[in-house]
Amino acid sequence: MxxxxxxxxxxxxxxxxxxxxxxxxxxxxxxxxxxxxxxxxxxxxxxxxxxxxxxxxxxxxxxxxxxxxxxxxxxxxxxxxxxxxxxxxxxxxxxxxxxxxxxxxxxxxxxxxxxxxxxxxxxxxxxxxxxxNIDEFNIFYYDSIPVLKENYLAKLLNKNQLSNKMKEQLERIDVRIDYKYIMIGYFDFDHRYTDEEKEYFESFLFTQLNLLGIDFNLFHKEYNLTVLFKSNTNFNKEAIIDNLKIIIIRAKRQLNIEISIGLSNLSSDNINYKLLYSEAFNALTLRKIFGGMQVFLYSDIEKNSRIGNLIDESIYSKLTYYIKYEQQTEKIIDVLNKIKELITHQANLNVYEFNLTNTLNSILKGLSEEIELNKEEINYSLLYQKLFTFKTVDDVFSWFLELIEKIRCINLNYIQSKSDQNMSLIINYINNNYNDSNLNLETLADEIGFSVSYITTLFKTNYKTTFVKYLTMIRMEKAKDLLIKTNIKIIEIASKVGYSDPYYFSHSFKKYFGNSPKEYRDEQS
Missing domain, CATH: 3.40.50.2300 (Response regulator)
Incomplete structure (x- = not known):
């Protein structure tokens, strides 16, 4: 007892x-x-x-x-x-x-x-x-049960039919599969997370699934989590889907982790585990169309595989290009109106949603790749959730235009900020190396990893001058200070400010200040 x-x-x-x-x-x-x-x-x-x-x-x-x-x-x-x-x-x-x-x-x-x-x-x-059993074997075997469960359950998903031998092996490690109804869920992270975050989510998922009141096995298959839902009475599939949607929302709210779930068909008798796993895995392909943080059903795959009359990819590419590089808003509006016209001619809801998703994808690609955003600027998950909340296509495209203007503003600020940073890097390098007689535009470009044309453009945009004129100005000002504040010979001053030829230094100094170095020093004495 x-x-x-x-x-x-x-x-x-x-x-x-x-x-x-x-x-x-x-x-x-x-x-x-x-x-x-x-x-x-x-x-x-x-x-x-x-x-x-x-x-x-x-x-x-x-x-x-x-x-x-x-x-x-x-x-x-x-x-x-x-x-x-x-x-x-x-x-x-x-x-x-x-x-x-x-x-x-x-x-x-x-x-x-x-x-x-x-x-x-x-x-x-x-x-x-x-x-x-024998004590020594018992200790080893008992400690190995969690690993054995993982291995056998993963193997189970590669089986079209379950052999009696494998059934006995599963029962021996307390994995019951003698259920009439089976359904498989494939849980996938929408973004990259640390191992610690994934472990935390697994603990969370274990708790949430226990609250469903359904028998299940939670285990790893490759790098993702798989759930084997088991019952001897027919599932209320809609209730399970609703609860899985709640789990997705809670994972985001409590852990800031975004997941998507692929769900197989419900199977009974002569269960093909390999097929069910394949269905759950393939159901997640719908995420490419509809975005993450959703439950995707394999039963929707066939429905969405008949999508036709999609908008040509070149139109989306043009939209992305204009957002990145075109100054005139009118050209962007023209492309958006063209897309809207094509979308409104679609009678199929799936085609409509697919094209809207592609339009949003193209707009978001307009962000410069180097930009790292915080969630207050552009929150991708919220954007995809918001996409299908609008009642009319006009409302959607008004929102698209607002989003484009925001992205263009972010791009512009980034370009200006990046330009300022790069210019500062160039100026610092010149200030630290002006005494190098070999310093020129080509050696500068090699040292800091920018192209000659880019450096030339930065000087023209930020200083309204050229690299040579800026370098000459720095060298002349440094030479002037040395002439005034020290008694160093002019030939040494020439070397200290980057001139290997003292005669050329004197020529450049006189051209810049109107006096030779000696005349300038005498005047300041």
Whole structure:
């Protein structure tokens, strides 16, 4: 008989749980004790530890997860079930670390309670079976179960048909697949994230999926997360889709992580796992058309594969080019009007949305590639979400034009800022190297990695002069200072300001100031 203890500070919940447990009467599980706070629970259960612990997170004195952690030290095989009406992510990783069997949310549902108790009992019995093996092998095998699950589940997705041998191997590591209905979800990140962010999201997803009340396996397939949804009764597919959309929104709001989900068809009997995985993976191709942060169904692939009468790519390319380089707004408006005219002749909603998405893509490509934006300037995700909120095509194109003007302004500011930075780099180099007699436009270009024509343009735009004139001015001013402030010989001054030929230096100095270096020094004495 497996001992069960329950901890919750709400007496009504405790009483309801006691009655439910008596009513469902799970075989070999006996409710032995209940507590309304963590302190009393630990004092008694640390002496007489249970096999299964049901605990609320928010209980007095010691919170539920801390209580579970402390009792795990007494009984490492303790099976933990968490009661929560909360969804705080901060608890998710702790729950995984504690190997929580499952979650039950308030108000507690009797079927949900029975399911999670059965799951806890199955895990205990599996462990007892493992313990019957040789101790050394048992330790190795038990430690390897998470890795084995990952490997076997990944292999499962390469199988058209499931062999009896593989079915036995899966059952041996507590992966049940003897379900009538199977559906596969493929979870993909819309952007690049760090390993730590991905791990955090996995903890979050584990918690969220537990709240759905559906049996599932969450595992890695290559570099992405895959979920095997399992049921012996027909899925309410629309409800699952709605809940997955909520998960996408919560991931963005709570973690600032954007994901998209591809969902296979629902399959029953003679399940082809390889086909289902392929469907889920291919469903994500719709993201290229409709943008990220969505649930994509494989059933929509066929519908969207019949898209025809699309706008020629050259028109989009022209729009991008004009946004980047054209000064006249009228040319941009002409291209936009042409696109709008073509779009409004499409009767198919999918074609309409596809062309709108391509137009937005072309506009965003008008941003200079080097620009790094913050979200206050251009938030790509919000733009794609906003795209299909407008009621008329005129409203959409008015918004397009506003966005284009914003992008052109960002480009212009960036170009000016970049020009200022590059000019500053050039001036600093000249100021530090004017004494080099070999310094000329070509050597400067080689040293700082700019083209000769670009440097020439920068001097003309920013200083209304040429490189040679600017360098001469710097050298002459430096020579003048040395003539006034030092007694250095003129031949040495010539060398110090970058002239290897002192006669040419004197000639240049007289041409610049009207006097020779000697005459200038004598006048200043």
């Amino acid at each position: 497996y001992k069960l203890s329950v901890v919750d500070d709400e007496l009504i919940v405790l009483e309801r749980l006691k009655k439910m447990i008596e009513r469902i009467n799970v075989e070999n599980i006996l409710l032995e004790s209940t507590f309304d706070n963590g302190d009393d629970a630990y004092n008694q259960l640390s002496v007489n530890p249970p096999d299964i612990l049901i605990t609320d997170i928010h209980i007095p004195f010691i919170n539920g997860l801390e209580l579970a952690r402390m009792l795990k030290k007494v009984n490492p095989l303790l099976k933990i079930i968490v009661i929560t009406g909360y969804e705080e992510l901060s608890y998710a990783k702790e729950a995984i670390d504690l190997e929580v069997v499952g979650f039950i949310s308030k108000p507690i549902n009797i079927d949900e309670l029975e399911s999670v108790l059965e799951k806890a009992k199955d895990k205990i019995e599996l462990e007892k079976d493992i313990e019957s």
